[in-house]
Amino acid sequence: MRCEEARRLFDAYLDGELSPAMETELGAHRLRCPDCRRALALLEVTGHILESDEDPVLLNDGFSDRLLACMDERRSRWTHRVRRGLYIAGPLAAAAVVVMAFLGSFDRQVGVRAGQEATWSSLDGGMPLIEDAVGNPVPEVDDPTTQELDQWGRQFLDRLDTKRRSGESLQRALDGRILDLIDVLEQAEVSSGVQEGDSPADDVSEASSPHAGAVPDSGSE
Amino acid sequence: MTQSTGTVSREYERQLIGRARSGDRGAVRELVDNHKDRLFAFIWRMIRNHHDAEEICQDAFLKAFASLDTFSVEYRFSTWLFTIGYRVCLNRMRSKRTQGTDVDVLTLPLANNDNSAASLESEDAGRLKDTVWHAVDRLTPVQRATVLLFYRQEFSCQEIARVLELPVATVKSHLHRARKRLRELLESLSDQELHHLRNLSGQVG
Numbered sequence: 001m002r003c004e005e006a007r008r009l010f011d012a013y014l015d016g017e018l019s020p021a022m023e024t025e026l027g028a029h030r031l032r033c034p035d036c037r038r039a040l041a042l043l044e045v046t047g048h049i050l051e052s053d054e055d056p057v058l059l060n061d062g063f064s065d066r067l068l069a070c071m072d073e074r075r076s077r078w079t080h081r082v083r084r085g086l087y088i089a090g091p092l093a094a095a096a097v098v099v100m101a102f103l104g105s106f107d108r109q110v111g112v113r114a115g116q117e118a119t120w121s122s123l124d125g126g127m128p129l130i131e132d133a134v135g136n137p138v139p140e141v142d143d144p145t146t147q148e149l150d151q152w153g154r155q156f157l158d159r160l161d162t163k164r165r166s167g168e169s170l171q172r173a174l175d176g177r178i179l180d181l182i183d184v185l186e187q188a189e190v191s192s193g194v195q196e197g198d199s200p201a202d203d204v205s206e207a208s209s210p211h212a213g214a215v216p217d218s219g220s221e
Numbered sequence: 222m223t224q225s226t227g228t229v230s231r232e233y234e235r236q237l238i239g240r241a242r243s244g245d246r247g248a249v250r251e252l253v254d255n256h257k258d259r260l261f262a263f264i265w266r267m268i269r270n271h272h273d274a275e276e277i278c279q280d281a282f283l284k285a286f287a288s289l290d291t292f293s294v295e296y297r298f299s300t301w302l303f304t305i306g307y308r309v310c311l312n313r314m315r316s317k318r319t320q321g322t323d324v325d326v327l328t329l330p331l332a333n334n335d336n337s338a339a340s341l342e343s344e345d346a347g348r349l350k351d352t353v354w355h356a357v358d359r360l361t362p363v364q365r366a367t368v369l370l371f372y373r374q375e376f377s378c379q380e381i382a383r384v385l386e387l388p389v390a391t392v393k394s395h396l397h398r399a400r401k402r403l404r405e406l407l408e409s410l411s412d413q414e415l416h417h418l419r420n421l422s423g424q425v426g
Contacts, residue, residue: 011397038415039404045418046403049353050372057271059261059278064253067279068246071286 001029006036014043235294242289253282256299259374260306266369267310269358277313281306296383303374303384307366314362349410349418356406364399367392 006029012018013026030037234255240248260281265274284305285292292301357365363385370376370384378396382389410418 011393011400014400038412041415041419042404042407042410043400045415046353046356046400046407047372049350049418049421050357050368051375053350053354055262055265057262057265057274059257060275063257063261063275063279064250067253067282068250070279070283071249074283074287 001025003029003033003036006030006033007039010040010043013040014047231297234298238289238292238294238298241286249286252298256302257282259299260302263303263369263374264306264310266357266373267307267362267365268314273313273317277306277309280309284309297380299374300376300380300383303370303376304386307384311362345417346421349414349421352410353403353407353418356403359406360399360402363387364395364402367395368399368403371396 006026009018009022009026013023018026030040234252237248237252241252257278261274261278264277264281265271268274268277281302285302292298357368360368366385367381370381371378376384378389378392382392385392387395
């Protein structure tokens with residue numbers, strides 16, 4: 001066996017994967033060749049040191065306690081986030097439903113079909129029709145969220161009318177309002193986060209009650 | 222090598238994981254206690270910084286328990302934990318580029334604090350061992366991880382492949398190259414030093 005062949009077998013030898021016959025052959029070469037003998041000895045010794053040497057450092061005491069405390073804190077923070085999410089998402093979902101219902105009603109009134117672009121000419125009867133559809137049957141309610149949403153709806157109509165007068169397309173005006181709504185929802189989330197403060201317990205009582213930050217342009221009615 | 226998990230059967234480990242999944246704090250603690258020292262030792266050997274190693278270790282456990290539901294019990298928990306630990310470690314090394322540079326060993330508690338003459342190794346012995354470990358530090362991260370997992374954690378090539386997320390053949394190739402590199406780096410040791418190292422490792426012959 002030549003040195004090159006012998007050295008190709010080193011890994012298999014160290015991993016105990018050599019057949020007995022090959023191991024005997026490598027052993028014989030090892031006895032004859034001082035270079036290979038030294039090279040193999042170096043690998044064996046290195047392997048033994050790596051396996052048996054003690055680690056000079058230890059994990060600091062109390063690691064498990066700190067880790068479990070950290071887990072508890074994260075869990076608590078996560079629960080807090082979920083609560084806050086519900087706290088924000090509840091009113092926002094209600095707002096979205098009202099807006100979608102409003103737009104659906106609007107589409108029916110103006111005769112815009114799905115897939116078609118809404119145009120001002122499709123209004124036929126004009127804005128009063130929309131106001132009839134949305135404005136007339138509004139019952140008197142005490143719920144602040146509903147009142148604020150109603151106010152937002154009225155402002156929406158006003159702005160739509162302004163857009164119409166300025167000559168902007170109806171589709172663009174609608175798209176713009178949807179983007180406005182997204183901005184408003186994001187702002188509501190931010191203001192809710194500020195309002196909520198640092199106390200995780202704060203949101204428990206507030207979770208079921210609406211808050212002003214979720215509704216755009218809230219003001220006096 | 223002390224391996225606390227060596228005494229924990231796979232079946233018992235499965236039970237622990239099941240309990241940990243259902244929020245049993247005691248089971249979580251037991252899993253942490255069973256694996257923390259081995260994981261920390263591996264990470265410390267990879268990154269050579271005590272503070273970073275402890276942070277990575279904690280991060281790895283947090284990630285592991287946060288996604289415990291995705292763990293498949295057909296594998297060993299340690300394999301999965303080391304996979305996460307290795308990934309976190311690599312990310313930290315990439316971001317901080319602290320590959321073996323800030324050695325803070327001297328300021329840390331030693332595993333063996335017994336200073337009696339009988340147990341105290343000679344300076345020569347310590348220096349020789351350091352030479353070996355410094356050679357390991359000079360391997361590439363993936364070669365170092367392969368060597369550490371193979372020799373210190375006694376992982377099979379299949380398990381190392383899972384941890385490093387590489388094919389088994391690639392792991393064998395890394396191991397081969399790592400050994401070759403170590404041989405080159407330690408080539409300058411004299412025969413006497415080699416003999417001394419052999420005695421230190423308890424190897425006969």
